[in-house]
Amino acid sequence: MSQLDIGFPEHPDQVAVLTDGGADARRTAAEARRLLDRAGVEATVSTVDDGGFDTVLLGNTGVVARVPGGPERVDAAVTALAPAGQGRFPVSQDYVSAPDETITDRVATVSTATLLLSFLVATASAGLTAAAGVLDRRRVYGLLRLSGTPLRVLDRARVRETVLPLVVLAGGTTAMGVFGGYQLNQAAGATVNSSGACQLALCVTAGALAMLAAIGGSRPLLRRVTANPAQTAD
Structure with a gap:
């Protein structure tokens, strides 16, 4: 169909x-x-x-x-x-279905481009937010290092603080989009498009990995600002 x-x-x-x-x-x-x-x-x-x-x-x-x-x-x-x-x-079913399929393909292309752009903006935002958080809390991080807190513990807490809101926001938005698309398909009587579902899964996975990489990119900055806590924590 x-x-x-x-x-x-x-x-x-x-x-x-x-x-x-x-x-x-x-x-x-x-x-x-x-x-x-x-x-x-x-x-x-x-x-x-x-x-x-x-x-x-x-x-x-x-x-x-x-x-x-x-x-x-x-x-x-x-x-x-x-x-x-x-x-x-002569007219066949392919000819009759061509206008609908063209519209659907264009909507899918625009949707995919919008999703990729959203993940690009989210990745940049996540990287900037993570770096800004390290700079804003460098005194606190320095004091924690001075008290003996391992760097990996500070980094894990920093990543968790940044990732959890992104997971809630991006996951909720994606779930709402999938639900809306499912309802639209039901209203239109369309069949399940497995290739579209795979494409969505790939985009979400790639976007999540890109955001994690952007957040992890500020790890050297955390190491630098806490390299000599005795001098930077005052």
């Missing part, structure tokens, strides 16, 4: 040719049978002129060929029926 389904049934085994009316449809049906038989494509050809939406014609008048055998046979039928359209290219 397409990524965005607006409620019309899908018919991946159909190839249709638009016509101007019922009489034209009957003539085109005979031509379609001849062309498909010459191409060696097995299909059931029928005319559609009742304005229904249960074919890829979506309410238009024309000829529908139902082609078993999968996408390759459908493609062969599209090629074979090209002369029957009299300037109108």
Whole structure:
């Protein structure tokens, strides 16, 4: 199924040719049978002129060929029926779904770009916040080192102080986005997109690792400001 389904049934085994009316449809049906038989494509050809939406014609008048055998046979039928359209290219489910899939792909691209930009800003913010915290508390860190607190304990506490708010904020925002996307997919009748879920997981993982790296980048600064606590803690 397409990524965005607006409620019309899908018919991946159909190839249709638009016509101007019922009489034209009957003539085109005979031509379609001849062309498909010459191409060696097995299909059931029928005319559609009742304005229904249960074919890829979506309410238009024309000829529908139902082609078993999968996408390759459908493609062969599209090629074979090209002369029957009299300037109108045969219509398949891929053609009908193309506008929805284009919109969905563009929304996915914009969403991914926004997510990456958000993680970039969050990474820069985390690195600056961690460095500023070390500089603001250098006297406290110096006194703690002077009292015998190991550097790794100070660094662990500093990282935890910076990471926990980020986890709550980023995790909550991501969870809300996933929930909103799930509700939107349900409302649109779309199928679960496993590739999109994998892409989201990769972006979140990469963003989390980048923020941890930015926070860890201020570790040398902590070591420097506490290198001689007897002089810097007064």
